[in-house]
Amino acid sequence: xxxxxxxxxxxxxxxxxxxxxxxxxxxxxxxxxxxxxxxxxxxxxxxxxxxxxxxxxxxxxxxxxxxxxxxxxxxxxxxxxxxxxxxxxxxxxxxxxxxxxxxxxxxxxxxxxxxxxxxxxxxxxxxxxxxxxxxxxxxxxxxxxxxxxxxxxxxxxxxxxxxxxxxxxxxxxxxxxxxxxxxxxxxxxxxxxxxxxxxxxxxxxxxxxxxxxxxxxxxxxxxxxxxxxxxxxxxxxxxxxxxxxxxxxxxxxxxxxxxxxxxxxxxxxxxxxxxxxxxxxxxxxxxxxxxxxxxxxxxxxxxxxxxxxxxxxxxxxxxxxxxxxxxxxxxxxxx
Amino acid sequence: xxxxxxxxxxxxxxxxxxxxxxxxxxxxxxxxxxxxxxxxxxxxxxxxxxxxxxxxxxxxxxxxxxxxxxxxxxxxxxxxxxxxxxxxxxxxxxxxxxxxxxxxxxxxxxxxxxxxxxxxxxxxxxxxxxxxxxxxxxxxxxxxxxxxxxxxxxxxxxxxxxxxxxxxxxxxxxxxxxxxxxxxxxxxxxxxxxxxxxxxxxxxxxxxxxxxxxxxxxxxxxxxxxxxxxxxxxxx
Numbered sequence: 001x002x003x004x005x006x007x008x009x010x011x012x013x014x015x016x017x018x019x020x021x022x023x024x025x026x027x028x029x030x031x032x033x034x035x036x037x038x039x040x041x042x043x044x045x046x047x048x049x050x051x052x053x054x055x056x057x058x059x060x061x062x063x064x065x066x067x068x069x070x071x072x073x074x075x076x077x078x079x080x081x082x083x084x085x086x087x088x089x090x091x092x093x094x095x096x097x098x099x100x101x102x103x104x105x106x107x108x109x110x111x112x113x114x115x116x117x118x119x120x121x122x123x124x125x126x127x128x129x130x131x132x133x134x135x136x137x138x139x140x141x142x143x144x145x146x147x148x149x150x151x152x153x154x155x156x157x158x159x160x161x162x163x164x165x166x167x168x169x170x171x172x173x174x175x176x177x178x179x180x181x182x183x184x185x186x187x188x189x190x191x192x193x194x195x196x197x198x199x200x201x202x203x204x205x206x207x208x209x210x211x212x213x214x215x216x217x218x219x220x221x222x223x224x225x226x227x228x229x230x231x232x233x234x235x236x237x238x239x240x241x242x243x244x245x246x247x248x249x250x251x252x253x254x255x256x257x258x259x260x261x262x263x264x265x266x267x268x269x270x271x272x273x274x275x276x277x278x279x280x281x282x283x284x285x286x287x288x289x290x291x292x293x294x295x296x297x298x299x300x301x302x303x304x305x306x307x308x309x310x311x312x313x314x315x316x317x318x319x320x321x322x323x324x325x326x327x328x329x330x331x332x333x334x335x
Numbered sequence: 336x337x338x339x340x341x342x343x344x345x346x347x348x349x350x351x352x353x354x355x356x357x358x359x360x361x362x363x364x365x366x367x368x369x370x371x372x373x374x375x376x377x378x379x380x381x382x383x384x385x386x387x388x389x390x391x392x393x394x395x396x397x398x399x400x401x402x403x404x405x406x407x408x409x410x411x412x413x414x415x416x417x418x419x420x421x422x423x424x425x426x427x428x429x430x431x432x433x434x435x436x437x438x439x440x441x442x443x444x445x446x447x448x449x450x451x452x453x454x455x456x457x458x459x460x461x462x463x464x465x466x467x468x469x470x471x472x473x474x475x476x477x478x479x480x481x482x483x484x485x486x487x488x489x490x491x492x493x494x495x496x497x498x499x500x501x502x503x504x505x506x507x508x509x510x511x512x513x514x515x516x517x518x519x520x521x522x523x524x525x526x527x528x529x530x531x532x533x534x535x536x537x538x539x540x541x542x543x544x545x546x547x548x549x550x551x552x553x554x555x556x557x558x559x560x561x562x563x564x565x566x567x568x569x570x571x
Contacts, residue, residue, distance in 0.1 A: 020393075023384045024369075025517075025537070025545035026475045125539050134480055135520055137539050154370045202342045202350070232516060247357065248476060248483065250384040250391030276475035282345035308406050310346040315400040 001004045001067035001118070005149040009103060010063035011228075014139035014151075015113075015118050017050045023250065023273040026028040030130035030138065031112055031269050033228060033292035036321065037075035040183055041115035043325050044072035044092045046159030046332065051119030052129040052139075058109040058295065060103020063094045069153060070164045071118035074183070076109020076293055079241035082324035082335075083175040091182040094167040099175040109191060109293035117160035133270075162332045181331060187320040189289045194298075196217060196287045197305035197313070201279035205242065215280060220264065226296050229271040233300075234288065235260025244278050251275040254283030254291070266291060284310035286317050341412055345390055347381075349411055351390045351419075357485055361388050362473060366550045367422055376403065377414050385549045387473050387483070430471075432552045436515065437466070437508050438563040439530035446527035450493045450510055462557055465515065465529065466489045470553040480519035480537030480545040482555060487515045499525035506532045510557070530555075533567035 005012075015038065018031025032055055034040035039049040054061070060078050073080060073089045080087050080103045086270055087093055087101075089112065095101060106112070131139025140149060156164065167177045204212065220233035238258050251257070255267040257277035262289050266283060267275070268291075283291055284305050294300055305313075342350045353368065354361025369385040372392065373462045376383075378397045384391040392415065396407035404410045439462045440447045451458045468485040476481075487510070495511045500523060502511075507518045509526030518524060521537035532555075547553065558566070 021382045022392075022479075022544065023382055024475060024549070026477060026479045026481050089563060126544060134522075135539075152439065163478070197393045199343065199346060222536035247387040247389075247475065249350060250348070250387045251395075252391075252393070254345055254350050271386065272477060274474065282343070285346050307343050307346060307408055310399075311396045311407055314346060314398060318400075 001153045003151045006064055007062035008145040009056050010059040011057040012061045012129040012145040013055050014052050015055045015130045016052045016128055019130055021127050026273055030132050033269055034075050034289040036289045038113045041072045041074035041113040043328050045070045045115050047119050052086045053113045053115040058106050060151040061182050062102045064283055065099050067097050068248050069095050071137055073114050075112035077107045078112055079104030088285055092163055095175040096175050110295040116153045117156035118154035121154045151178040183324050187324050191293050194300050195303045196300050197284040197303040198281040198320050200308050201281045203278035204280050208239050208241055216302055217299045219333055222294055222296050224296045228268055230232055230268050231266040233264045235316045247274050248274040248276040254288050258279045286313040322328055348393045353387045357387055363389055385474055410499050416461040423527050430552045435532050435534055436556050436558045437530040437555045438558050438560055443531035447529045450527050453469040453493045461491055464491050466557050472547050472549055472551040474549045478519055482547045484515055493526040493527050533563050
């Protein structure tokens with residue numbers, strides 16, 4: 001089974017949860033910007049949660065299906081349609097052989113994941129299938145998808161086949177069949193929220209009192225120069241008490257660093273492995289999906305959270321994902 | 336052990352500070368801890384990333400919650416303190432010396448003349464000074480396999496180019512201020528280029544994938560263009 005790329009969209013890549021263990025060699029982590037949507041998309045088609053899937057941003061691809069395939073789209077809301085008929089997110093959908101899926105434009109959020117039962121068939125590079133564009137490896141030939149690409153899909157496993165069985169049968173002539181159930185909204189991150197929780201960073205106290213205050217009080221604009229590497233924000237400049245000379249050290253997804261112009265940068269999944277700018281804070285991991293679904297031109301603001309609370313919130317989110325996974329298991333096993 | 340030594344790196348990491356400046360002692364401590372944790376990772380550790388003066392420990396708080404640990408950060412912190420108490424005061428010196436062949440000057444080193452003129456030397460003197468020094472790999476970062484090298488001779492310090500080049504070929508050896516280094520993959524950059532190595536610094540199929548690792552010593556060996564092409568053929 002395969003899909004043919006008729007139109008690639010703006011920035012469509014193959015991703016999984018990321019490439020870990022090689023940051024010590026300068027290899028970036030990569031992976032899905034919104035890991036929650038990515039994992040749920042896989043679970044909805046009966047895959048293990050870390051199967052390689054498509055990530056689309058702002059403008060999605062147009063794909064032609066070869067062979068009947070079970071898919072799910074999760075994350076931002078796109079104006080996706082199969083043979084002209086609008087399809088919803090957060091649900092399994094059986095797409096018939098020969099159908100054309102046009103993902104269209106994003107209407108809410110910024111990016112979405114399309115998982116295929118079986119997962120995309122691309123080789124592992126250093127333990128991951130995520131695309132690493134700058135090095136030209138991982139994903140599909142180490143690059144963004146292009147018109148004419150033929151993406152191979154692996155053989156679906158038993159879980160996927162059972163979910164698919166629930167959708168096939170009737171309506172054989174329709175181009176697709178959408179499940180009558182979805183992931184409940186209350187299990188998802190609060191994507192609508194524009195307040196992002198931040199753990200103060202190691203240099204937080206070295207910013208002026210006024211800057212520390214304004215960091216949590218002002219609204220920051222997400223500039224056009226924001227991508228998978230990082231979100232460049234613009235706002236009232238943040239100033240240090242005195243200039244700091246820092247040596248490069250490891251950084252992490254969600255690190256908010258402040259270069260000398262005082263405009264913060266949130267590091268995202270394609271960040272370099274090390275950085276030397278003052279770190280004013282870290283986005284709580286639980287809120288990374290919310291940041292990933294903000295697009296350039298939108299605003300965000302920050303609210304302080306204690307480290308322990310941030311870890312507890314992350315664990316609570318994990319329980320939500322487990323509930324969703326369990327629910328899907330139950331549906332799978334129903335006759 | 337002072338409490339400033341540990342700082343959270345978000346909610347899934349800890350930075351351990353082993354010293355204040357770029358010096359041999361700090362470097363050895365960084366290496367000793369990083370190697371110990373890599374050899375004997377404890378529950379929940381994802382990966383270890385050594386820096387100039389720090390060791391970053393990435394962990395999975397969710398895995399630790401599942402084990403019934405209430406505050407994963409505190410638990411990892413306690414583990415690290417326990418391990419560091421057993422860390423030998425001075426590490427055994429067992430650095431590898433890695434020789435990197437470099438074809439200096441001509442089209443591979445278009446800025447060799449600039450470095451020479453800036454420092455009142457001849458190009459040959461620049462090559463001699465650059466290749467006689469032993470460099471320490473403090474850390475790998477910036478790009479896959481890119482070594483941050485310490486120990487460059489002051490006599491060849493040269494500021495970066497005012498306009499960076501958009502494309503620097505893989506293997507280029509350059510000088511940027513007080514630093515020297517090798518570009519492992521084609522990238523933009525502002526360093527003064529003095530030569531190129533046919534040696535590949537990074538192989539995705541390799542284990543480890545990087546030729547150099549933090550803690551290694553590097554020596555550059557001047558080679559002719561003929562030898563460059565011979566080695567290039569052998570390394571592809």
